[in-house]
Amino acid sequence: xxxxxxxxxxxxxxxxxxxxxxxxxxxxxxxxxxxxQPGSFIAVLGHNGSxxxxxxxxxxxxxxxGEGTLFVxxxxxxxxxxxxDIRRSAGMVFQNPDNQIIAxxxxxxxxxxxxxxxxxxxxxxxxxxxxxxxxxxxxxxxxSPNRLSGGQKQRVAIAGVMAMEPKCIVLDxxxxxxxxxxxxxxxxxxxxxxxxxxxxxxxxxxxxxxVVGADFVYVMDQGKIVxxxxxxxxFSKVDKLKKYRLDVPQITLLAHKLREAGLSVSRGILTxxxxxxxxxxxxxxxx
Amino acid sequence: MSLILDKVSYVYSEGTxxxxxxxxxxxxxxxxxxxxGIIGHTGSxxxxxxxxxxxLIKATSGGIYFNGRDIYEEDYDKRELRTQVGxxxxxxxxxxFETTIFDDVCFGPINQGLSKNEAGLRAFEALRSVGMPExxxxxSPFDLSGGQKRRVAIAGVLAMKPKMLILDxxxxxxxxxxRDExxxxxxxxxxxxxxxxxxxxxxxxxxxxxVERMIVMNDGEIMxxxxxxxxxxxxxxxxxxxxxxxxxxxxxxxxxxxxxxxNSAATTVEEAMESILKAFR
Numbered sequence: 001x002x003x004x005x006x007x008x009x010x011x012x013x014x015x016x017x018x019x020x021x022x023x024x025x026x027x028x029x030x031x032x033x034x035x036x037q038p039g040s041f042i043a044v045l046g047h048n049g050s051x052x053x054x055x056x057x058x059x060x061x062x063x064x065x066g067e068g069t070l071f072v073x074x075x076x077x078x079x080x081x082x083x084x085d086i087r088r089s090a091g092m093v094f095q096n097p098d099n100q101i102i103a104x105x106x107x108x109x110x111x112x113x114x115x116x117x118x119x120x121x122x123x124x125x126x127x128x129x130x131x132x133x134x135x136x137x138x139x140x141x142x143x144s145p146n147r148l149s150g151g152q153k154q155r156v157a158i159a160g161v162m163a164m165e166p167k168c169i170v171l172d173x174x175x176x177x178x179x180x181x182x183x184x185x186x187x188x189x190x191x192x193x194x195x196x197x198x199x200x201x202x203x204x205x206x207x208x209x210x211v212v213g214a215d216f217v218y219v220m221d222q223g224k225i226v227x228x229x230x231x232x233x234x235f236s237k238v239d240k241l242k243k244y245r246l247d248v249p250q251i252t253l254l255a256h257k258l259r260e261a262g263l264s265v266s267r268g269i270l271t272x273x274x275x276x277x278x279x280x281x282x283x284x285x286x287x
Numbered sequence: 288m289s290l291i292l293d294k295v296s297y298v299y300s301e302g303t304x305x306x307x308x309x310x311x312x313x314x315x316x317x318x319x320x321x322x323x324g325i326i327g328h329t330g331s332x333x334x335x336x337x338x339x340x341x342x343l344i345k346a347t348s349g350g351i352y353f354n355g356r357d358i359y360e361e362d363y364d365k366r367e368l369r370t371q372v373g374x375x376x377x378x379x380x381x382x383x384f385e386t387t388i389f390d391d392v393c394f395g396p397i398n399q400g401l402s403k404n405e406a407g408l409r410a411f412e413a414l415r416s417v418g419m420p421e422x423x424x425x426x427s428p429f430d431l432s433g434g435q436k437r438r439v440a441i442a443g444v445l446a447m448k449p450k451m452l453i454l455d456x457x458x459x460x461x462x463x464x465x466r467d468e469x470x471x472x473x474x475x476x477x478x479x480x481x482x483x484x485x486x487x488x489x490x491x492x493x494x495x496x497x498v499e500r501m502i503v504m505n506d507g508e509i510m511x512x513x514x515x516x517x518x519x520x521x522x523x524x525x526x527x528x529x530x531x532x533x534x535x536x537x538x539x540x541x542x543x544x545x546x547x548x549x550n551s552a553a554t555t556v557e558e559a560m561e562s563i564l565k566a567f568r
Contacts, residue, residue, distance in 0.1 A: 046462075047462035047463075047464060047465065048432055048433045048434055048460075048461060048462045048465055049432045049433070050462075095460065149328070149329050149330060150329045151329075173460065176459055176460045177459060177460070178329070178489070179327075179328045179329050179489045179529060179530070180328075180489060180491065180529070180530055180531045181328055181529035181530070181531075182328075182329065182529075206460070206461070206462050206463060206466075208463070209534070242464075245462050245463065245464030245465070246462065246463050246464070247463035247464075249534065250492055250533060250534040250535055250556060251534050251535070251538060253556050254535055254538070254556050254559055254560060254563075257556065257560050258560060258563060258564070261560065261564055263563075263564070263567060272534065272537055272538050272541060275538060276538060276541045276542055276545065279542060279547065279563065280542070280545045280546075280547065282567070283546075283547050283566070283567065286567065
């Protein structure tokens with residue numbers, strides 16, 4: 001069974017004037033179909049305002065469908081009695097780590113979630129330890145969060161979500177505010193959770209490089225899913241992506257340009273290793 | 288229109304248990320019309336440094352000279368300095384507050400003491416130069432998209448006609464097209480107005496593509512100062528301090544190690560392409 005299944009999901013932001021008459025309607029999600037298998041690593045791309053974050057909020061039942069249905073872990077998000085269970089199965093991490101950390105000690109921050117849902121104290125501590133370990137932050141358990149770097153804070157935020165033992169985590173541009181090292185730390189932590197713990201990951205990002213390791217990619221534009229496929233399939237369509245205000249990883253762009261200039265490199269090259277390999281081989285056969 | 292920093296140091300919470308040297312003995316000269324990138328990991332002192340440029344933070348020791356004048360002199364006009372050195376903070380759209388886009392952009396020039404008419408003219412010019420469609424001028428800035436809001440915020444600084452523009456991560460949170468648009472806009476202003484531009488960025492690819500000179504900050508000190516090609520040759524040292532080189536630079540190094548006659552100092556896709564094609568010719 002799919003962990004996330006959307007069927008013709010629609011969301012409209014409706015603005016009303018003071019008398020309650022409808023002033024304008026903006027369709028943020030326009031008949032979205034989505035099938036996410038448990039344990040997969042999904043990336044969602046799209047320009048600012050394409051509907052990515054609205055979609056994320058639906059998966060966490062922060063918003064409910066206007067039309068269509070959304071099932072998270074088999075539960076209908078429009079049914080109010082599932083709301084808390086849905087939030088427990090689908091954890092959410094936002095862009096700014098400073099908005100998500102509430103306690104003055106790292107381990108207390110991570111324990112806040114499980115404490116809130118009534119987990120027994122002994123187990124809270126086990127979970128705190130487990131989740132801090134899984135993001136490589138156990139060493140900082142007794143530190144104050146405000147002395148940590150951005151990447152470390154964001155990993156603490158992820159640990160806080162992990163302590164709720166969700167089946168799925170949704171990350172909405174988790175690296176937008178981080179430096180290159182912080183980005184790497186967070187991405188590695190998320191990949192490790194996906195591989196070792198089998199957590200389903202839905203990563204929303206503007207950094208094309210972060211999508212390379214995903215199993216499947218959705219591209220959104222004007223509330224619709226306009227492209228879907230493996231990273232290789234998606235990034236082989238350089239011109240189409242540009243039309244949607246997106247880009248490709250630098251290496252993919254270089255390979256694309258070399259191809260246009262007449263070198264016979266493959267389509268949709270994603271990593272440095274691939275391109276180096278192909279170029280070295282080409283160069284060897286030239287001689 | 289040069290800016291000179293002479294042995295500038297800055298200490299946070301001096302004399303307490305939290306005392307920390309954010310800047311250590313910085314010597315720097317920014318020349319007229321340069322396009323400079325500043326990189327460094329979080330906490331390396333970048334933001335502290337740029338806030339010295341327009342006198343928002345006063346150095347613990349050392350001197351700063353703008354146009355040959357000591358900005359710490361008692362009768363120095365700080366307001367004038369802040370007009371000449373425009374600073375665009377991170378997420379500047381959070382500072383929008385007026386009811387219309389036009390009023391928001393007028394706020395700076397009016398504060399400078401210009402008349403309403405003059406301020407209005409400045410606002411028109413600034414909004415046009417950031418590519419804002421005229422039909423939006425009298426709408427609320429809060430109804431705009433993220434990228435557009437940021438343009439309005441940048442226009443607000445441009446309306447003060449600064450000689451030097453400093454931007455702290457102007458592309459954070461924008462989609463790739465939005466990133467290119469903002470950076471192209473900044474590059475165009477640099478070119479057309481011969482404005483000195485200082486760009487603080489976490490994106491090595493952007494820095495490599497746009498700036499002429501880059502300064503690497505680490506632990507409150509200047510680690511490197513040179514062209515992107517020169518600085519990114521030290522990619523191993525950069526990694527050791529939490530930074531990196533653009534992806535293509537790594538590729539070029541790997542190709543060279545494997546025996547291809549390519550230029551390992553290439554830092555942009557265009558340079559890399561040229562060098563690879565040349566090797567195959």
